[in-house]
Amino acid sequence: MSSKENPPKKKGCDKGIVKRFKMRLDLIFDYNGLVNQGATCYLNSVLQVLFMTKNFREAVESHCGQDQKTADFHLKSLFKALKTSETHTKDILSILGIRNVYEQRDAAEYFENILSMVNPYVSKIFKGHLRHTMRCSEGHVTSVETGPFWTLPLSIENPSDSNKTYSVRDGFEKFFKSSTVSEMYCDQCNEKTYSTIACKMEHHPEILTLLLKRFEFDYHSMSYTKNDCCVEVPHTLRTKNCDYELYAVVDHVGSLRGGHYTARIKSYDDHNWYVFDDSYVRQPNPQSISHMNNERSQSVYLLMYKKSRAPDQPEEEIKKRGGIKVYGRGMEENRRRIEENKRGME
Numbered sequence: 535m536s537s538k539e540n541p542p543k544k545k546g547c548d549k550g551i552v553k554r555f556k557m558r559l560d561l562i563f564d565y566n567g568l569v570n571q572g573a574t575c576y577l578n579s580v581l582q583v584l585f586m587t588k589n590f591r592e593a594v595e596s597h598c599g600q601d602q603k604t605a606d607f608h609l610k611s612l613f614k615a616l617k618t619s620e621t622h623t624k625d626i627l628s629i630l631g632i633r634n635v636y637e638q639r640d641a642a643e644y645f646e647n648i649l650s651m652v653n654p655y656v657s658k659i660f661k662g663h664l665r666h667t668m669r670c671s672e673g674h675v676t677s678v679e680t681g682p683f684w685t686l687p688l689s690i691e692n693p694s695d696s697n698k699t700y701s702v703r704d705g706f707e708k709f710f711k712s713s714t715v716s717e718m719y720c721d722q723c724n725e726k727t728y729s730t731i732a733c734k735m736e737h738h739p740e741i742l743t744l745l746l747k748r749f750e751f752d753y754h755s756m757s758y759t760k761n762d763c764c765v766e767v768p769h770t771l772r773t774k775n776c777d778y779e780l781y782a783v784v785d786h787v788g789s790l791r792g793g794h795y796t797a798r799i800k801s802y803d804d805h806n807w808y809v810f811d812d813s814y815v816r817q818p819n820p821q822s823i824s825h826m827n828n829e830r831s832q833s834v835y836l837l838m839y840k841k842s843r844a845p846d847q848p849e850e851e852i853k854k855r856g857g858i859k860v861y862g863r864g865m866e867e868n869r870r871r872i873e874e875n876k877r878g879m880e
């Protein structure tokens with residue numbers, strides 16, 4: 535039957551096909567995108583990670599009040615809208631103080647900013663604690679410092695192997711290895727001795743976030759540069775007490791200022807991976823899913839791991855032993871200290 539002979543019926547038939555096709559699409563793509571307000575892909579990527587993190591989303595939904603000046607309130611509104619349709623982020627941009635939406639910024643910085651602004655009950659699943667212990671050459675403890683962290687920054691050292699691949703697993707393990715630092719004064723020895731510093735994760739967060747330091751200041755060119763080095767991403771991470779499983783990745787492609795952020799997240803509803811690219815949400819092609827076990831990537835920037843095995847030693851025991859001392863200097867200061875300590879170790 536040609537359309538000339540019976541146009542109305544053809545039209546109705548098309549509608550039916552479109553409706554059925556759309557229903558099928560709805561079944562596959564359960565998630566909605568976030569509108570890019572200019573160059574705000576850095577924010578969209580981390581907001582989608584937070585939305586897709588079950589405990590975080592539930593805490594936002596159950597623990598935020600009616601105060602419109604809080605980040606919690608706007609996150610709750612955003613999450614509600616995101617459940618049904620594509621959504622804009624104007625209110626979140628405003629509460630984060632972002633005026634120039636055309637300037638690309640650092641996704642990790644805004645991830646930490648959001649976590650610092652929300653109710654501590656809401657953000658606690660991302661918060662871990664590190665303990666740095668310095669010992670003199672005789673083994674006397676000369677200083678102990680503990681502090682919270684949102685992300686563990688891993689320096690991407692130039693890989694020496696022929697494949698030119700940086701191993702995240704090796705970098706993570708190295709982060710906790712003790713190293714020799716410069717001479718420090720020891721009260722008990724009553725003199726300066728070579729000291730070692732060791733870093734330990736005192737509280738394992740529910741979600742462990744690793745930051746690959748791709749954006750670094752280069753003293754030769756006196757400007758920030760991006761390290762595009764290929765990294766090998768382990769699907770699971772093991773610490774002494776905990777196992778972690780990768781469930782979200784924030785990718786950055788392109789140059790320092792003109793690049794683009796996207797997120798890949800494993801859904802806790804259907805356990806499938808989804809790619810969140812501003813307004814577009816899609817499932818990755820089967821090939822890239824199979825590559826995600828120990829994938830090699832030049833774009834991964836933030837890696838989120840979910841705890842899959844609880845620590846043998848509960849946090850209460852740590853508190854009984856003398857408590858966790860949290861420095862009042864804030865996360866940014868603590869991150870700087872972590873990095874300084876790491877530099878001291880190298």
Ligand SMILES: [Zn+2]
Binds near residue numbers: 671674720724
């Ligand atoms: Zn000593």
